[in-house]
Amino acid sequence: MRRSRHRRDWPWAVVLLAPALAAFAMWVFYPLGRTMWLGTQRSDPFGLRTEYVGLDQYREVLGSSDFHNSLKVTFGYVLISVPIALVLGLALAVLANTQLRGMRFFRTVFSSTVASSVAVSALLWFVLLQPSIGVVNQFLKSIGRHPVDLLNDPHRALFAVSATAVWQNLGIVFVTVIAGLQAMPAELHEAARVDGHGAWSRFRNVTVPMISPTLLFTTVVLTIRAFQTFGEIDLLTQGGPNNHTNVLTYSLYTTVFKERDPGAGAALAVVLFVIILLLTMMQFRFLEKRVHYAN
Secondary structure (H helix, E strand, O other): OHHHHHHHHHHHHHHHHHHHHHHHHHHHHHHHHHHHHHOOEEEOOOOOOEEEOOOHHHHHHHHOHHHHHHHHHHHHHHHHHHHHHHHHHHHHHHHHOOOOOOHHHHHHHHOHHHHOOHHHHHHHHHHHHOOOOOHHHHHHHHOOOOOOOHHHOOOOHHHHHHHHHHHHHHHHHHHHHHHHHHOOOHHHHHHHHHOOOOHHHHHHHHHHHHOHHHHHHHHHHHHHHHHOOOHHHHHHOOOOOOOOOOOHHHHHHHHHHHOOOHHHHHHHHHHHHHHHHHHHHHHHHHHHHHOOOOO
16 A cells, blocks of 8 residues: 555656756756766867767866876865864854853954955955055064065965955854854753863863764865865955965866866766766765764
8 A cells, every 4th residue: 555655656756856957957967968978178279169079088187287286286275264263153152152252243254254255355365465555564664574475475465365265154153053053952961061071171072073973064064165166266365375275166267267168068067077076076085984862
């Protein structure tokens, strides 16, 4: 009887899912398939005529020194921006979760970066880091230090750009983590306090395990955002100096729109998609073991 009911409900399931499947097919699956196909086409120097070259273009992209440099820069950017934003956002959320007077004001301040766009964040940090009139260099001059051109320093430019991402992502981390903290039963902390656990012990053994699903979600989202970063690089450094901030997305942009090679750009986009997909699967595979799901 249950099997016959499933057969009877199956057409209705198809009808109800059809709009969503059509939207996914139009806006996700077709562009993805089109991009993969375009990655097998080689364009002429003007980006007009194409020639089918199969997987050779993917091999050329994967073997190029520009790709290796962009991949190294992208992973460096991710390793700098994601952990710092996660730790700072977690610290601010734990601080703002206390029942102190005036904390509502600080919660608003800490979460305010959610409302700022990439362009606004990048321009704000450009004003701070600008070599001649920037706030940072004006402060250094006031204390007798020499000004530093962070955005044009090969050894510091990536850290300067990463600071923009950290500042912008603080709001996202703060909002998600404080939501997880406020959903925790207060009895758990009370019981740990009665058992003699200090503040650090309660944080490590009670708070972190209880919000571990939130931390996993936030880590995955921040990692994907970091791999897709473009606006900060375009507005602050344009991939320089000497390609030291030329992340994969900006390399894709220059390949398609400046070098007029849409085939190689499509191949690079597919490679980026595969990297993000594999990295996300690895995060769920290895980090989920440490996640505690409350019953």
